[in-house]
Amino acid sequence: QKEVEQNSGPLSVPEGAIASLNCTYSDRVSQSFFWYRQYSGKSPELIMSIYSNGDKEDGRFTAQLNKASQYVSLLIRDSQPSDSATYLCAVNINYGQNFVFGPGTRLSVLP
Amino acid sequence: DAGITQSPRHKVTETGTPVTLRCHQTENHRYMYWYRQDPGHGLRLIHYSYGVKDTDKGEVSDGYSVSRSKTEDFLLTLESATSSQTSVYFCAISDPTSTETQYFGPGTRLLVL
Numbered sequence: 001q002k003e004v005e006q007n008s009g010p011l012s013v014p015e016g017a018i019a020s021l022n023c024t025y026s027d028r029v030s031q032s033f034f035w036y037r038q039y040s041g042k043s044p045e046l047i048m049s050i051y052s053n054g055d056k057e058d059g060r061f062t063a064q065l066n067k068a069s070q071y072v073s074l075l076i077r078d079s080q081p082s083d084s085a086t087y088l089c090a091v092n093i094n095y096g097q098n099f100v101f102g103p104g105t106r107l108s109v110l111p
Numbered sequence: 112d113a114g115i116t117q118s119p120r121h122k123v124t125e126t127g128t129p130v131t132l133r134c135h136q137t138e139n140h141r142y143m144y145w146y147r148q149d150p151g152h153g154l155r156l157i158h159y160s161y162g163v164k165d166t167d168k169g170e171v172s173d174g175y176s177v178s179r180s181k182t183e184d185f186l187l188t189l190e191s192a193t194s195s196q197t198s199v200y201f202c203a204i205s206d207p208t209s210t211e212t213q214y215f216g217p218g219t220r221l222l223v224l
Contacts, residue, residue: 008151032211043201043215044154088153092211098169099144099213103153 003027004091006102014110019076021105023089026070032092033065033072038104039085047087048074079109114138115216117202123222130189132219134202136182142205143185144169144213145177147198154201160185192223 004025013019021035032051036044050056050063050072062075072091076083089102114137124130134143144159146169156169158177166177174196176188189196202216 034212043218045215046212049212090154090213098159099156100170101146101154103151 003093003100004089004102006087006089006105008103009106010108011105012108012110013079015079015081017079017109019079019083019107019109021074021076021087021089021107023072023074023102024070025072025089025091025100027091027093027100028067028070030070030091030093033063034090034092034099035061035063035072035074036088036090036101037085038088044088076107079107081109081111083107084109115202115204115214117200117216117219119219120217121220123224124192125224126193127191130192130221130223132187132200132202132221134185134187134216136185136204138204138206138214139182140204140206140214141182142207143179144203144205145175145185145187146201146203147171147196148201148218149198157187157200192221194223197221197223 006023034049035047038044048063050065056063060077064073086104086106088104090099116135118133145157146154148154155171157175160166160179178186200219203213205213
């Protein structure tokens with residue numbers, strides 16, 4: 001069983017809609033969770049981090065964490081074509097600096 | 112942008128030859144990482160370093176070695192390249208005393224023929 005799983009997509013949404021990206025993880029002691037965005041041919045860049053159960057909002061982005069269900073999600077409101085990218089979920093396991101990434105979900109926002 | 116550079120940015124080599132990739136940072140971050148990224152697998156950790164001369168293996172370390180003689184430089188060596196090591200290699204840095212955020216370099220595309 002992979003430690004961090006994501007639906008590979010592609011996930012297609014119309015411009016202005018809400019895009020919902022999901023991630024599940026297997027290590028119950030994981031404490032830190034991250035969403036990175038990666039444009040084609042570029043390096044990953046951090047969008048949000050979340051450490052506590054509940055929602056965390058930053059502009060059009062909302063991260064949601066449910067540790068009991070081992071589930072973290074990213075919502076993108078008012079999706080724009082410029083949001084079209086691959087979104088990587090990352091989990092810091094074992095309290096160390098050992099980050100495990102999911103395979104990524106490719107998002108396509110259609111004009 | 113975090114000051115991270117990788118060299119070379121592109122490399123084509125032949126099976127059996129040694130290859131060294133370099134990661135250089137100007138942020139004085141303690142932790143440095145090497146990942147490879149392949150379709151369907153996402154980013155997989157090869158090796159990481161938590162200080163000068165302090166390194167540890169990641170998920171996919173077989174066939175790779177690393178060295179860190181200075182805070183700013185982290186080298187990844189493929190002793191004898193194989194076609195399965197064709198990939199995009201990313202270096203990353205983090206400073207756990209302030210944040211767990213990882214900052215990534217621009218990547219190196221390696222093709223092993």
